[in-house]
Amino acid sequence: MRAKVNIDIANTEKLVGKGVKDSKKTMSQLIGVFKDEEAFKAADQDQVVYEVQAYMPVEEGKKGGLFWGNSMVYPGKVGTEYHMTRGHFHSNLDTGEYYWCLKGEGALIMMDLDRNCWYEEMKPGTLHYIPGNVSHRVANTGYEPLFFNACWPSDAGHDYASIEKEGFAARLFEVDGKPQLIKE
Numbered sequence: 001m002r003a004k005v006n007i008d009i010a011n012t013e014k015l016v017g018k019g020v021k022d023s024k025k026t027m028s029q030l031i032g033v034f035k036d037e038e039a040f041k042a043a044d045q046d047q048v049v050y051e052v053q054a055y056m057p058v059e060e061g062k063k064g065g066l067f068w069g070n071s072m073v074y075p076g077k078v079g080t081e082y083h084m085t086r087g088h089f090h091s092n093l094d095t096g097e098y099y100w101c102l103k104g105e106g107a108l109i110m111m112d113l114d115r116n117c118w119y120e121e122m123k124p125g126t127l128h129y130i131p132g133n134v135s136h137r138v139a140n141t142g143y144e145p146l147f148f149n150a151c152w153p154s155d156a157g158h159d160y161a162s163i164e165k166e167g168f169a170a171r172l173f174e175v176d177g178k179p180q181l182i183k184e
């Protein structure tokens, strides 16, 4: 059963159909994201790994606005690597972002331009500032869906290509029942 966090957004009716983007990522859309290719092939390709609802009240790319996102990462692993988002730099590199965790347990994995990687633990109530020039992705390290919200500038944009090409310099695996960040 899908857990739910209800968010009431004022004026949603003004946004619906205009500034709301719902997206779901199934395993089949995450080719190349996880390390263990055999485990990836053996996984149910139709399972949803994460979902995002983004509220975009101004045009994407316009300066001065803020976007807001509600993300949910389902629990699970591919081999011993936790389910996670693809991750990205912002296209406008020097733009930051806030993440905050509502429900579940996870890890915000970050990487700077020198490819230094680190992570912050996410649990209900934790707030995370992602500086500009830092790529970011979230892993669900628990056994229930992980919910977090995000807020980023409307001119940030998303650069997925760099991560698709170069990946993160470290990955989060379960080792002896605990998350461990291991360098590539």
Ligand code: PAN
Pocket: 052, 069, 071, 085, 086, 087, 088, 097, 136, 137, 138, 150, 152, 156, 158
């Ligand atoms: C978030 C992410 C969201 C999904 O809203 O876009 O968690 O992750 P990917 O975009 O990496 O698939 C955000 O960081 N926005 O900028």
Ligand code: ZN
Pocket: 088, 090, 097, 136, 152
């Ligand atoms: Zn972002």
